[in-house]
Amino acid sequence: MARIKPQALLQQSKKKKGPSRISVTTFTVYGLIVVVMAFFLFATYRHWTRRSNFQSEDILSGVERDNSFGDLKKVDVPKYAVITTSKGSITVELYKEGSPEVVDEFIKSCEKGRFKGMLFTRVIKHFVIQGGDVNKPGTTEDWTSRGKNYNQLDTSLKHEAFMLGTSKGRHDGGGFDLFITTAPIPDLNEKINVFGRVIKGEDVVQEIEEADTDEHYRPKTPIGIVEVTLKQKN
Incomplete structure (x- = not known):
């Protein structure tokens, strides 16, 4: 048997171990x-x-x-507004269901602070108090001549006292005026959009109503709104 040389064996082992x-x-x-x-x-x-x-x-x-x-939306819409005046606070319940567009506009005006510093420009005893621009032709202008005729009204009338509203013609001149009735008014719907009712602070409304006025029903001493706060609960 032939002997294999060491060099040949080394070469054979390298071939076996090499990668394929x-x-x-x-x-x-x-x-x-x-x-x-x-x-x-x-x-x-x-x-x-x-x-x-x-x-x-x-x-x-x-x-x-x-x-x-x-x-x-019903959850987010405030149900009450507290009108803080220089005479005291007036709490109003808002009629969202009856006047949704007016209430929405009122809320937006409150959030923008448009009522801060607003003056009560006309006060007619046993009739209404109005807050807004005295130079703007408003609802009260053609009421002043008839205001004295409403001194003694039937309390069973549809529209009672202490109702909150705004002029129907307010969009013509811009702004948002406020009216609070101090006596029942039979033709209220013809003049203003009612969107709330005073539930607290009637005595404050009456105190404003008793203010001394000039011949144009303008308070001689300024009475104004300090701020309006919106609330979910009374």
Whole structure:
């Protein structure tokens, strides 16, 4: 038996231990597997992202539907307003159901502070007190000649005293004037939009009503509104 030389044995061992080459076919297969896995992961990510967005949109649309029926708005709309004057505070209950647009405009005006510093420009005893621009043609202008005729009115009339309203023609000249009746007025709807009622502070209204006025029913001593605070509960 022929003896194998040590050098030949060393070369044979190196050939056995050396790494085998990867074929082109195997490399291509592995590459396709990686691409497919990456595509699958990307598709899964997009699917769950879209599903999450759809759920968020459904929730928002549900909230909007509730808003369209006024379910959420009713919670946020104040039901009362406290009119703080230089004579004291007057608490008013707002008639949102009866005059929604006027109440909304009144609330916006309160939030913007438009009533701060407003003066009661006309005071007609046993009739109304008015806050607003004295130079603006207002509802009271054509009432002054008839004011004395309302001194003794039937208390069973539809419109009672201490009702809060604003001029129907207020949009023509801008602004938001306020009227508080001090006696029942039979043709109230023809003159002003009623959107509230005084539930506390009637004595303050009467004190303003008793102020000394000039021939144009303007208080000789200024009486004004300090601020108006909106409240959910009385």
